[in-house]
């Protein structure tokens with residue numbers, strides 16, 4: 271947990287206990303971290319017994335410009351892909367999780383609600399809703415076989431989970447069908463038993479069976495080797511609650527009422543023609559987004575079906591807004607966020623932190639700063655406590671001015687079986703994983 275910033279008058283000082291007091295040198299920190307990792311792995315040999323066996327960029331190869339960019343291993347003939355699942359310890363069995371089934375979806379929800387990602391101080395735990403999970407796991411062309419659970423044979427209790435969904439992702443000028451791997455979770459009582467590597471190998475096998483050989487994933491931990499390292503920024507919408515639950519603290523020389531005033535927002539959006547996205551907007555939003563995402567080194571290659579699935583508003587899951595020119599009716603700008611609450615662990619007064627996460631935003635006519643301010647206003651209208659954003663795409667251009675403060679959480683992005691010449695700057699990344 272980092273200390274609060276001692277300077278006064280800036281919003282940073284009221285920010286999170288998830289705050290890293292040293293926001294100025296983020297890239298230095300991640301470079302340092304990488305350098306340290308390299309030294310450790312050289313000095314001590316196998317530090318990543320599993321990941322060192324996988325086709326991912328290895329720490330020892332960082333800076334080796336003779337290695338080509340692209341797939342690390344070629345695809346195998348499908349007949350050579352292992353046909354039977356990997357072995358689990360005897361007490362456990364594989365299950366394919368049918369997310370259409372209310373019962374199965376609830377089991378997954380319960381596993382994640384009690385065992386998924388927590389912050390470093392174990393104050394908050396992600397609480398993805400069932401509807402969110404259904405949305406995240408059933409995009410166009412999804413494979414049921416990539417929703418993988420592990421049960422205890424005797425009791426049938428679900429104790430581990432991992433998923434993939436297919437996505438076309440562009441890396442520079444190559445469009446590659448990848449698996450986006452997510453929701454890796456092992457029950458708290460089964461940790462550190464090397465179950466995670468088996469889960470990862472099994473999802474990889476099932477991805478290979480669909481003739482797909484690359485994957486994208488994120489993690490809070492450093493693994494060999496990040497494609498980029500991002501930082502979360504947080505914009506308080508309900509500062510009193512955030513302070514009460516220990517998400518943020520009152521800044522030096524700040525009172526609660528000054529803090530509330532600092533974060534106050536207008537009741538309704540400022541931009542003329544700002545409205546919720548509707549089904550008939552899908553073609554225009556797709557054109558806008560495709561053009562915009564082209565500038566990033568790594569970004570999804572969205573078609574209209576993808577946009578319909580990922581960006582049409584879905585209550586309590588994803589919100590999308592656009593600017594339609596009052597004169598020409600042209601769609602000129604777009605912004606979106608998804609809903610991911612966290613359980614607040616051990617607070618008497620509050621059980622849930624309602625968080626919005628910046629998703630895809632495009633500005634062509636409305637300045638990005640104004641567009642995102644309108645997004646904040648919509649999130650506040652919907653009673654979110656905090657609006658989170660990574661420093662990906664052009665987000666750095668509005669974070670400070672819109673009173674976001676840096677969090678202490680890093681998010682590392684990884685590619686499986688694809689080497690980049692060198693790690694990207696977060697602003698070169700046009701991909702948001704859930």
Ligand SMILES: CC(C)(COP(=O)(O)OP(=O)(O)OC[C@H]1O[C@@H](n2cnc3c(N)ncnc32)[C@H](O)[C@@H]1OP(=O)(O)O)[C@@H](O)C(=O)NCCC(=O)NCCS
Nearest residue numbers: 318319320321386387454455456461462463464465466489
């Ligand atoms: C992540 C989690 C499944 C790992 O399981 P675990 O019991 O702690 O670890 P295991 O003994 O099974 O496996 C350890 C191996 O998995 C790797 N690993 C751990 N977390 C990982 C992650 N998030 N992604 C990929 N690999 C991971 C470790 O690096 C290690 O491999 P290595 O020796 O090559 O470094 C478990 O800690 C968990 O459920 N945590 C809460 C949810 C969570 O953080 N999920 C990941 C979200 S990105």
